[in-house]
Amino acid sequence: VRKVSIIGVGQTRFGNLKDMTLKDMIAEAGNEAVKDAGVPKQEIQELFVGNFAAANFNNQNHIAPYAGSVLGLAGIPCTHYEGACASGGLALRQAIITVASGARDVVMVLGVEKMNSLDTGGVTTVLSQAGDWEEEAMLGLTFPSVFSLIACRHMHEFGTTREHLAQVAVKNHANGMKNPKAHMQKLITIETALNSKRVAEPLGLYDCSLISDGAAALILCAADVADRYPGKPVDVIGYGQASDIFTIYRKDNLTSIGAAVRAGQEAYSMAGITPADVDLAEVHDCFTIAEIVAIEDLGFVAKGEGGPATAAGFTAMDGEKPVNTSGGLKSKGHPVGATGVAQVIEIVNQLRGTAGERQVKGAEIGLTHNVGGSGATCVVHIMKRRA
Amino acid sequence: VRKVSIIGVGQTRFGNLKDMTLKDMIAEAGNEAVKDAGVPKQEIQELFVGNFAAANFNNQNHIAPYAGSVLGLAGIPCTHYEGACASGGLALRQAIITVASGARDVVMVLGVEKMNSLDTGGVTTVLSQAGDWEEEAMLGLTFPSVFSLIACRHMHEFGTTREHLAQVAVKNHANGMKNPKAHMQKLITIETALNSKRVAEPLGLYDCSLISDGAAALILCAADVADRYPGKPVDVIGYGQASDIFTIYRKDNLTSIGAAVRAGQEAYSMAGITPADVDLAEVHDCFTIAEIVAIEDLGFVAKGEGGPATAAGFTAMDGEKPVNTSGGLKSKGHPVGATGVAQVIEIVNQLRGTAGERQVKGAEIGLTHNVGGSGATCVVHIMKRRA
Numbered sequence A, B: 001v002r003k004v005s006i007i008g009v010g011q012t013r014f015g016n017l018k019d020m021t022l023k024d025m026i027a028e029a030g031n032e033a034v035k036d037a038g039v040p041k042q043e044i045q046e047l048f049v050g051n052f053a054a055a056n057f058n059n060q061n062h063i064a065p066y067a068g069s070v071l072g073l074a075g076i077p078c079t080h081y082e083g084a085c086a087s088g089g090l091a092l093r094q095a096i097i098t099v100a101s102g103a104r105d106v107v108m109v110l111g112v113e114k115m116n117s118l119d120t121g122g123v124t125t126v127l128s129q130a131g132d133w134e135e136e137a138m139l140g141l142t143f144p145s146v147f148s149l150i151a152c153r154h155m156h157e158f159g160t161t162r163e164h165l166a167q168v169a170v171k172n173h174a175n176g177m178k179n180p181k182a183h184m185q186k187l188i189t190i191e192t193a194l195n196s197k198r199v200a201e202p203l204g205l206y207d208c209s210l211i212s213d214g215a216a217a218l219i220l221c222a223a224d225v226a227d228r229y230p231g232k233p234v235d236v237i238g239y240g241q242a243s244d245i246f247t248i249y250r251k252d253n254l255t256s257i258g259a260a261v262r263a264g265q266e267a268y269s270m271a272g273i274t275p276a277d278v279d280l281a282e283v284h285d286c287f288t289i290a291e292i293v294a295i296e297d298l299g300f301v302a303k304g305e306g307g308p309a310t311a312a313g314f315t316a317m318d319g320e321k322p323v324n325t326s327g328g329l330k331s332k333g334h335p336v337g338a339t340g341v342a343q344v345i346e347i348v349n350q351l352r353g354t355a356g357e358r359q360v361k362g363a364e365i366g367l368t369h370n371v372g373g374s375g376a377t378c379v380v381h382i383m384k385r386r387a
Helices: A022-037 A054-058 A063-070 A087-100 A120-128 A143-158 A162-177 A190-194 A223-228 A258-271 A288-297 A306-311 A336-352 B022-037 B054-058 B063-070 B087-100 B120-128 B143-158 B162-177 B190-194 B223-228 B258-271 B288-297 B306-311 B336-352
Strands: A004-011 A047-050 A078-082 A106-114 A198-200 A213-222 A234-243 A280-282 A365-372 A377-385 B004-011 B047-050 B078-082 B106-114 B198-200 B213-222 B234-243 B280-282 B365-372 B377-385
Touching: A004 A022, A004 A087, A004 A223, A004 A336, A022 A063, A022 A106, A022 A213, A047 A063, A047 A087, A047 A336, A054 A106, A054 A120, A054 B054, A063 A078, A063 A106, A063 B234, A078 A087, A078 B087, A087 A106, A087 A213, A087 A234, A087 A336, A087 A365, A087 A377, A087 B087, A106 A336, A120 A143, A143 A198, A143 A288, A143 A306, A162 A190, A162 A288, A162 A306, A213 A223, A213 A336, A234 A258, A234 A336, A234 B063, A258 A288, A258 A365, A258 A377, A280 A336, A288 A306, A288 A365, A336 A365, A336 A377, B004 B022, B004 B087, B004 B223, B004 B336, B022 B063, B022 B106, B022 B213, B047 B063, B047 B087, B047 B336, B054 B106, B054 B120, B063 B078, B063 B106, B078 B087, B087 B106, B087 B213, B087 B234, B087 B336, B087 B365, B087 B377, B106 B336, B120 B143, B143 B198, B143 B288, B143 B306, B162 B190, B162 B288, B162 B306, B213 B223, B213 B336, B234 B258, B234 B336, B258 B288, B258 B365, B258 B377, B280 B336, B288 B306, B288 B365, B336 B365, B336 B377
Parallel strands: A047 A078, A047 A106, A280 A365, B047 B078, B047 B106, B280 B365
Antiparallel strands: A004 A213, A004 A234, A078 B078, A106 A213, A234 A377, A365 A377, B004 B213, B004 B234, B106 B213, B234 B377, B365 B377
16 A cells, blocks of 8 residues: 655635635636646546535535646546535545556545535535534524534533633634635634524534635645655555534533544544644544544543533644644634545645745644534544655 | 356336335345345345435435335445436445445345325426536426427437437337336337427427336345355446536536436446447436437437438337337336436346346347436446356
8 A cells, every 4th residue: 555645736716715716726726736746737637526506515426526627637537425514535545545546656645625615604504514404404403503403512511611712712713813715814702602603502603614615635645655756755654534413412421522533533543643643633623523523533531521622722733732823723713525635735735834924833733523414424634744 | 356246136017106105115125135046144244225306306315325224124225316317326336336346245236216195296396406506406497498408409410300309208118018117117109209209399298208206126136155045146247427517508518418328438448348349338318308318328329310220210129229128217207216226137037138028039148227406427337147
């Protein structure tokens, strides 16, 4: 099995991109990644596309060869991967497996979503199809409700507070201020978060991630051919994917995402590291409570300690284990299919030392954690700076 | 790279399955494949799901872990692959690559679609999203129109006739009569086909495939562990996938699907065979003209000879190269995401010698050809009987 490196990254700004079509976003992110890698387009052998619901948002399905044509890549295999909010991470994992298998040397991974074509109610309905329609979504259990249940149970079991949740939002908004590609460029205080409009108790407006448009792309190659191209390589040293019971009412435990625990363990084991070896991480903070659960599931802190650790600055930009330096889904934005790819871009920038104002000094190992639905899918990737 | 075998198959009846939910269909096909392979469920390490548009047809997205939970497989990686009508074939290809890479030993591939939840107009709209919405579908270029253009051009260039198209329908309806799982169990004559209601000239009702519900599943394993299980193995000896320019108006050539030519060449090359070595094939006859184009693109006959060869019985059940012994999309039915998987099931049955009334004597090598959209995706698989 060959080692795999990431040698190029490209990303649109995330936001309500009224002036950009789906094609515009694909072209901008994809072409920027190609340029960054310095790979001639004709050497790209396969395209892996992560997208959740362009069929619903944009009347456009079969989106992989659609993107391939936009990027001038028609001819090569183009495949669309869907795993709700983890779609981008799934596309990346299969790309890594395909290169590692020896089948391809150089490939592109692209994540894209244009969500602001619908109003908030429409988006909520489309997103709810990532849960079980018959048994949950149709009955009103949309994602704010799902994560409100998770938050309530976490508070009940571990004494997590609304202030802890608000600390996640304050931190990620501060980080997003330093990211020119972030959707939300706005500092907030604990009070702003606590007093915001209620969405699903105990979650308020600032506990929720954003409805964003955006695209993100990576160029991957076999580590042993990375020297052929000018793009500065970052090595993939581990990855894991797992699923969980689809409906949350059938789960034994609401305060942990089993798929995240398993995906993390698989990735750590492959990389031969422990959670303590991870210098920084991008985790799936679709809601503030999700970041608290994530840092516990990934073993960065003990179960139940996510809230206090956040309040103590453990995950701050200058903390022991910076989390979501990009601003996270909360502030960078959450164009669903692009999210898992954009998380990796932040880690690549950090490990290359090109994260600008957000740079974490001495970062050597970074992790991404990308969750789909109410946790039925999780994929984790671990990257390492090349010496 | 390890060799891969198929050791289990399972399939629902195809049809307008009013009495079955999406979950019922997944359970029936998946559990039948598990039983056929004789694999303990806990040994299945990953699930690959092909589905086109459950989000539109059934309000259900994120369908891979949804299926995983239905099948009692929650925990393992579950990934959804979408490539329009080639979704099932794409899922199978990535499953093969994943096993071949050594990452997994035993996996399941499942294809499913429940289309009859919408009326014909609704289905046509959803299907049209497999083409370019802005540039084609929104303007009225739905798939019957696309294949009518292909048929017109093929007639113009090669003298193909409406009778040739009708011969495809007559043959596939006759084959479907022998397939108890086929949607349509109805013999037709050339006259019935020629005089049927017009859909998009020169295509009539009997030139079009069906709107079907159904699911199909396979159990794959590394060839070197196939002996552990009772399921009779059939070996995968080649596969290929390619894309093409997304919009048909930008293509140089309407009478050939470039992606099919490239996917076929890649598969033949990997298998070390020529088209002449293929004993039988399941090809993507979404419209009768598509089967004629397919047997040309795959090199079974010379370009332009597809019509006359069909009329001469070359592709008949007792012909030199039987094509669509299952009845094909035309008569077996076309539950989009299941189609690419069901094609492989027919070949497995033929190579195992368990195809009953449809059995082609002495079949050793079989091929499947699965096309998405107006040809922007094609995936080809070649299987061989184990000595």
